[in-house]
Amino acid sequence: MSLAARLTMQQTAARLFLRPTQSQSTLAIRRIVARTFSTSPARLYAEHAHNHSHSVASASSSSDNYVNPYKGQSALDKAVHLFFFTEILRGMWIVMEQIFRPPYTIMYPFEKGEERCIACKLCEAICPAQAITIESEARQDGSRRTTKYDIDMTKCIYCGFCQEACPVDAIVETQHHEYSTDTREELLYNKEKLLSNGDRAEAEIAANLYADHVYR
Numbered sequence: 001m002s003l004a005a006r007l008t009m010q011q012t013a014a015r016l017f018l019r020p021t022q023s024q025s026t027l028a029i030r031r032i033v034a035r036t037f038s039t040s041p042a043r044l045y046a047e048h049a050h051n052h053s054h055s056v057a058s059a060s061s062s063s064d065n066y067v068n069p070y071k072g073q074s075a076l077d078k079a080v081h082l083f084f085f086t087e088i089l090r091g092m093w094i095v096m097e098q099i100f101r102p103p104y105t106i107m108y109p110f111e112k113g114e115e116r117c118i119a120c121k122l123c124e125a126i127c128p129a130q131a132i133t134i135e136s137e138a139r140q141d142g143s144r145r146t147t148k149y150d151i152d153m154t155k156c157i158y159c160g161f162c163q164e165a166c167p168v169d170a171i172v173e174t175q176h177h178e179y180s181t182d183t184r185e186e187l188l189y190n191k192e193k194l195l196s197n198g199d200r201a202e203a204e205i206a207a208n209l210y211a212d213h214v215y216r
Helices: 003-018 022-037 041-046 049-067 075-083 086-099 122-126 161-165 191-200 202-215
Strands: 132-138 144-152
Touching: 075 086, 122 132, 122 161, 144 191, 191 202
Parallel strands: none
Antiparallel strands: 132 144
């Protein structure tokens, strides 16, 4: 055997001895690629490098499907959603389910809107300025209802006795302090005007009653 052939065989044997196995080289390459393109240390050891791009693609596709549920569907599925109005039928089914359930809130016609005043006339009797005038009539069930409730704000001294005397909180004071008007008739409050004021200041009145319930 010549010297050149012997050197070639020794170099080949050295290369075979130093070359790592197929699994070791593949694992090293995967680690390098994963370390280069991975975004978290957990993903570095949780999955292989060739699955990394697939996982990123699947994550992006899932987010796209969340934004557009019809993306990626077949033509048959799109035709079913389009011609059979599946979304409309789903909404109608929810409406039909709610029809047979009791209401969650008290609304018309369940709430009749009966006024609180029981025509006891305690506010009229206790008013020191005699600013309140009340007229009432009897009902068919024996109770009484108020037909006329007038307050002359030109006589009112804002003592609050009417509010303290009322047993059902039918008359309450508000935080309105501006009573400058052009005519005297604007300071004459009837029943309808008082009810409209109560509707506008309902939240304010409820807060005031809650703040004063400790002292009443």
